[in-house]
Amino acid sequence: MSADDSAADLAELLEQPSLEPPIGVTPDFDHNGGSHTVGYFVVIFCSVLSTLALLSRLGSRIALRRIRAEDVFLFIAYGLFVGYVYVIYEWSIYPGIRVHLWNLPLKNMENFLYGVHLASIFYGLAIMFLKAAILMDWLQIFVPTGQRNLLFWVLHILIWSNILFFASGTLIELFRCHPREKIWNPLFEGGSCPVDIKANNMASGLINLVSDLAILLAPQWVIWRLNVSRSRKIGVSLLFVIGIFATACGITRLVVLFELMASPDELYYIPDIGLWGIGEMTAGFLIIGIPSAPKTIKSMPGSDSVTSLLASWRRGSAPTNNRDVMPPPRSPLTRKPRGLWEISDTDTFQLVSVKSASATQHVQPGSTEREVSV
Known part of the structure; x- marks a missing residue:
């Protein structure tokens, strides 16, 4: 066969559907559904929610004039998140979401598979840095300085296990085929892919879900031991409802992975998995960003004027009586009450005492109690 005949055969092959359609179904490249x-x-x-959460965190750190390791991790996670979102956005443009593989010509399959490869790398690294940032932040919030209580060790185990797991998963994705071009080129001949990537993704999804649940539940027992009113405990605990949404995204993502394992129609399921991954990461950014919002708002120019204006409107709308009542004297030492959601750094918000996790510890006379911000 001549080179011209081979080129013609290849060109004809590239115009064929990427997957043989079911009986009675006609491929439609122009209207793929x-x-x-x-x-x-x-x-x-x-993307908007995640960016606002990041800016909220950035604003609070600028107000404190302090950047910690978890903030660096958060910025790295955001950069990787942007790369991940860009891949999903390209799929949304073409071919779209929930398109059957037989409605995609084989000539476009390589671009899709290369995007899957990039998205897998971006997702694993973004989740790794994001979870590390959240857990390191919770070490600062919920573990009193110098203590090595149960929560301290639980958070450290979660940090290092997540780093090891997602770093190893990224390396597996990078080098699962030899040569690497075989990962995204469906027409590449030769080489080998010893890793069963579908089974690997299923195991990764299960471990990631367990990690989400552990991160969701880890600080709850500390929150309910805080020396504050029950209503404020409920308010602080409700902040972690966002973590429930992240877990729900992880569960749904795992369900779609099960469907993918039972079907060769990759194009139909993988973009769905990508969208649920975006929701999971967005919830992570909100978890670390929302507690910083009150500090960021208070540090903005004019925030005191807006607060005073709202307070004056509220006083003006309050019912009055005909008796002249002398207002009680205001003590200059009275602190402004904290907002329900202010749970950031210990040097940012009013402190409350919290009992040690160990039942055997006692406060010695003349010593100061450990304190943690809520």
């Missing part, structure tokens, strides 16, 4: 709106909405909405 994909949804674009869902992808655009999830990408834009979650």
